Amino acid sequence: MLGALAQLLIKKGTDHLTLELMSLVTNVPLIIGYSIYGVNTLLMVLALKDGEMSLLYPIIALTYVWTTLLSYTVLGEPSNAYKNIGIVTIVVGVAIMGRGGRK
Amino acid sequence: MSPLVRSMLLVFGASVIGSFGMAFLKMGANRLTKSIWSFLNTRLIFGVALFLGSSAIYVAGIKGGQLSVLYPMVSLGYVWGLVWAKIFFNEPLTKQKFAGLGLILLGVFFVGLGSQDSQPAPPVTTASQQVQSH
Numbered sequence: 001m002l003g004a005l006a007q008l009l010i011k012k013g014t015d016h017l018t019l020e021l022m023s024l025v026t027n028v029p030l031i032i033g034y035s036i037y038g039v040n041t042l043l044m045v046l047a048l049k050d051g052e053m054s055l056l057y058p059i060i061a062l063t064y065v066w067t068t069l070l071s072y073t074v075l076g077e078p079s080n081a082y083k084n085i086g087i088v089t090i091v092v093g094v095a096i097m098g099r100g101g102r103k
Numbered sequence: 104m105s106p107l108v109r110s111m112l113l114v115f116g117a118s119v120i121g122s123f124g125m126a127f128l129k130m131g132a133n134r135l136t137k138s139i140w141s142f143l144n145t146r147l148i149f150g151v152a153l154f155l156g157s158s159a160i161y162v163a164g165i166k167g168g169q170l171s172v173l174y175p176m177v178s179l180g181y182v183w184g185l186v187w188a189k190i191f192f193n194e195p196l197t198k199q200k201f202a203g204l205g206l207i208l209l210g211v212f213f214v215g216l217g218s219q220d221s222q223p224a225p226p227v228t229t230a231s232q233q234v235q236s237h
Contacts, residue, residue: 037158041128041151045142048132054188054200057125058181061207064174064214086213093206099199 058097061090110167114176117161122183124153126191174215178208 047056065087071077104112131147165173181204188194 041154042142045128045132045135045147048129049135052188052194053125053129053192054185054194054196057122057184057188058200058204058207061178061181061211064211068214068217080217082213082217084217086210086215086217089210089213090207091210093203093208093210095203096199096206097203099203 055097059094062094065090106167107169107172110164110169110173111176113160113164113167114173115179117157117164118177118180119183120153120160121157121177122180122187124150124157125180125184126150126187127153129188129192170218171212171215174218175208175212178211181207 044056044060068083068087072079127146127150129150131144131150134144134146135142161177167173185196185200185204189196
């Protein structure tokens with residue numbers, strides 16, 4: 001979820017990305033985006049402490065689901081069939097992976 | 104090199120680097136203690152560095168368009184991750200994990216396919232081509 005928010009902000013940031021250092025440093029959406037990524041990574045590390053990597057890593061794909069839902073609601077992008085099929089498939093995939101973990 | 108091939112190579116590289124980043128995060132996470140200072144261990148820092156590198160390469164790659172191709176390639180990182188998990192941490196690879204991963208890759212492909220139209224066209228077309236297409 002946080003990853004999706006970060007992606008959104010970074011995407012917004014790259015919209016007006018130039019190679020000049022000053023504009024990189026003052027690109028607020030990009031900076032906030034990466035900060036959220038930082039928190040995201042911290043949470044991931046805490047999860048990895050007790051969880052299996054082979055299980056947790058693919059679950060990050062849920063980011064695509066949140067990103068898509070956020071782009072529908074926040075950015076007001078029109079919903080489309082491919083995306084909807086995609087996010088449902090990802091959710092089912094993650095559910096199946098979850099069942100395959102160490103009990 | 105065509106922009107798409109360049110993008111694919113960049114994104115492919117990013118997926119490999121990112122999966123190593125995750126492996127180092129796992130190694131670092133295994134060494135965490137109750138002390139907050141244990142977060143400053145070399146493996147975690149190296150993992151984060153790999154992630155930053157991978158995300159920079161990813162951003163450069165994704166600009167080349169064709170998200171239906173590029174998104175699933177990012178998710179290839181999950182496949183490498185499964186392999187590293189087996190090799191480095193001896194985690195069991197179950198049928199459910201493979202099946203779930205397969206579905207996730209398929210789902211990501213569809214999301215990429217659906218994201219195609221909302222992407223701005225890559226700046227490879229010449230002005231005359233753009234006039235024709237309008």
